[in-house]
Amino acid sequence: MVKICCLGAGYVGGPTMAVIALKCPKIEVVVVDISTARISAWNSDQLPIYEPGLDEVVKECRGRNLFFSTDLEKHISEADIIFVSVNTPTKTCGLGAGKAADLTYWESAARMIADVSKSDKIVVEKSTVPVKTAEAIEKILTHNSKGINYQILSNPEFLAEGTAIQDLFNPDRVLIGGRETPEGRNAVQALKQVYANWVPEDRILTTNLWSAELSKLAANAFLAQRISSVNAISALCEATGADVAEVAYAVGKDTRIGPKFLNASVGFGGSCFQKDILNLVYICDCNGLPEVSEYWKQVVKINDYQKSRFVNRVVSSMFNTVAGKKIAVLGFAFKKDTGDTRETPAIDVCKGLLGDKAKVSIYDPQVTEDQIGRDLAMNKFDWDHPIHLQPMSPTAANKQVTVTWDAYEATKEAHGVCILTEWDEFKKLDYKKIYDGMQKPAFVFDGRNVVDAGKLREIGFIVYSIGKPLDQWLKDMPAVA
Ligand SMILES: NC(=O)c1ccc[n+]([C@@H]2O[C@H](COP(=O)([O-])OP(=O)(O)OC[C@H]3O[C@@H](n4cnc5c(N)ncnc54)[C@H](O)[C@@H]3O)[C@@H](O)[C@H]2O)c1
Numbered sequence: 001m002v003k004i005c006c007l008g009a010g011y012v013g014g015p016t017m018a019v020i021a022l023k024c025p026k027i028e029v030v031v032v033d034i035s036t037a038r039i040s041a042w043n044s045d046q047l048p049i050y051e052p053g054l055d056e057v058v059k060e061c062r063g064r065n066l067f068f069s070t071d072l073e074k075h076i077s078e079a080d081i082i083f084v085s086v087n088t089p090t091k092t093c094g095l096g097a098g099k100a101a102d103l104t105y106w107e108s109a110a111r112m113i114a115d116v117s118k119s120d121k122i123v124v125e126k127s128t129v130p131v132k133t134a135e136a137i138e139k140i141l142t143h144n145s146k147g148i149n150y151q152i153l154s155n156p157e158f159l160a161e162g163t164a165i166q167d168l169f170n171p172d173r174v175l176i177g178g179r180e181t182p183e184g185r186n187a188v189q190a191l192k193q194v195y196a197n198w199v200p201e202d203r204i205l206t207t208n209l210w211s212a213e214l215s216k217l218a219a220n221a222f223l224a225q226r227i228s229s230v231n232a233i234s235a236l237c238e239a240t241g242a243d244v245a246e247v248a249y250a251v252g253k254d255t256r257i258g259p260k261f262l263n264a265s266v267g268f269g270g271s272c273f274q275k276d277i278l279n280l281v282y283i284c285d286c287n288g289l290p291e292v293s294e295y296w297k298q299v300v301k302i303n304d305y306q307k308s309r310f311v312n313r314v315v316s317s318m319f320n321t322v323a324g325k326k327i328a329v330l331g332f333a334f335k336k337d338t339g340d341t342r343e344t345p346a347i348d349v350c351k352g353l354l355g356d357k358a359k360v361s362i363y364d365p366q367v368t369e370d371q372i373g374r375d376l377a378m379n380k381f382d383w384d385h386p387i388h389l390q391p392m393s394p395t396a397a398n399k400q401v402t403v404t405w406d407a408y409e410a411t412k413e414a415h416g417v418c419i420l421t422e423w424d425e426f427k428k429l430d431y432k433k434i435y436d437g438m439q440k441p442a443f444v445f446d447g448r449n450v451v452d453a454g455k456l457r458e459i460g461f462i463v464y465s466i467g468k469p470l471d472q473w474l475k476d477m478p479a480v481a
């Protein structure tokens with residue numbers, strides 16, 4: 001029986017391996033992690049991550065051919081194929097700080113593989129890594145090889161959170177990069193056979209190692225670039241009276257452009273886009289390509305601009321001050337259907353409002369008070385380290401912030417409501433009830449264009465929707481930083 005071991009039981013390692021186990025009953029899959037708490041959670045009824053459909057898949061396979069363990073040495077040494085799906089955060093100090101990928105966890109995983117392996121291994125890069133990482137990993141493994149043959153493959157993951165299981169069941173493509181040698185080609189075939197259990201052959205692409213590594217960074221850069229493009233246009237829409245939804249629809253109807261990923265928003269978040277673009281920027285710099293680097297940097301700059309533009313709009317429309325005013329924040333996760341808050345725009349928006357001395361009351365159906373407290377206290381990029389290695393943040397006790405489990409409680413006596421995640425339930429709230437409980441004038445700032453602004457205006461709200469024609473009130477109160 002083929003045995004797979006995956007290092008890293010996170011948002012990628014957990015769901016990816018669960019689906020491999022489900023689709024390949026003849027393969028034994030063991031997911032290992034240095035975090036005991038994470039592994040205990042994977043072995044419990046309360047999985048460490050929320051992802052629609054994940055519970056069912058794990059329940060079906062766990063104990064059959066899917067296992068979660070902290071015994072890294074045993075399972076690495078027994079495995080034929082080792083996936084590495086550990087954190088690759090942005091460096092916070094030293095060379096390349098603020099841009100380059102920190103490969104500490106990757107390197108320690110590779111050293112562990114070199115130390116404990118007794119037989120030939122295929123080592124698969126699942127983490128998103130800088131192009132040419134496979135070469136570095138090869139060096140670590142072969143310098144300690146004890147006669148063992150290692151084949152490194154790049155098999156980047158393209159799943160999106162909130163739809164991870166769907167994406168894994170039915171991927172647009174699976175990408176496998178390997179060395180162009182007979183051994184390299186055999187390794188590519190071995191991994192291809194695993195995916196061929198459920199992915200049609202024409203969707204399994206094989207390339208050289210560097211193309212596979214770079215394709216992952218390029219795909220995320222292209223996706224994020226679309227969002228920054230539509231967000232840049234949203235600012236112009238507000239200035240001119242155009243409606244960004246109409247513009248995006250008209251633009252997306254061009255089959256060369258396509259309709260997806262053109263929703264204007266308060267900004268993109270998530271653990272990947274910013275990190276991977278900064279990583280790309282650094283690689284361009286290192287390769288003497290400042291113009292290319294500058295081009296991609298602009299995608300992140302527009303995203304930061306969009307978040308601060310939103311905060312400025314909130315403050316300016318409330319007579320240029322929110323000091324002492326209660327502002328309700330609906331949604332803290334970086335997108336709907338996930339409890340993940342990594343790089344969520346809500347962090348920057350809340351920090352902006354708190355900077356102007358607002359009292360912020362937050363409701364998100366999936367995010368805990370503890371998590372929000374940590375997010376608002378943490379330094380940039382610290383979130384992307386294994387949880388037990390994150391620097392201890394000051395306690396969440398920020399008197400200006402309250403977290404509730406009820407949207408009506410969060411909005412009670414508030415001056416304004418900011419919608420920062422597109423949870424479906426926000427469309428169905430009783431806005432008349434919310435309006436009646438709020439201070440007047442009552443404002444709604446819709447950072448995701450989820451509410452029916454016309455209906456809310458009929459109730460009496462002053463409404464701001466990203467990229468939509470402005471209420472007279474907002475026109476009279478321009479947001480100037
Ligand atoms: N989250 C996503 O949607 C997504 C999608 C595609 C690719 N990626 C990439 O996949 C990688 C992992 O992302 P994630 O979201 O799963 O991160 P995560 O933080 O959820 O999980 C990483 C796990 O690796 C563990 N770990 C760290 N060092 C280890 C080691 N030496 N041995 C064993 N375990 C170790 C950590 O404890 C943690 O549980 C990153 O490179 C990320 O960029 C993420």
Ligand SMILES: O=c1ccn([C@@H]2O[C@H](COP(=O)(O)OP(=O)(O)O[C@H]3O[C@H](CO)[C@@H](O)[C@H](O)[C@H]3O)[C@@H](O)[C@H]2O)c(=O)[nH]1
Pocket residue numbers: 128157158159160161162220223227260261262263264265266267268269270271272273334335336
């Ligand atoms: O039209 C859009 C689409 C998305 N977003 C925002 O963009 C962010 C990222 O969304 P999404 O890409 O759906 O989620 P991720 O889980 O971050 O997935 C991205 O990052 C992963 C990690 O690398 C990749 O594997 C996926 O292919 C890629 O979509 C979120 O804040 C969304 O709200 C918008 O603002 N407008």
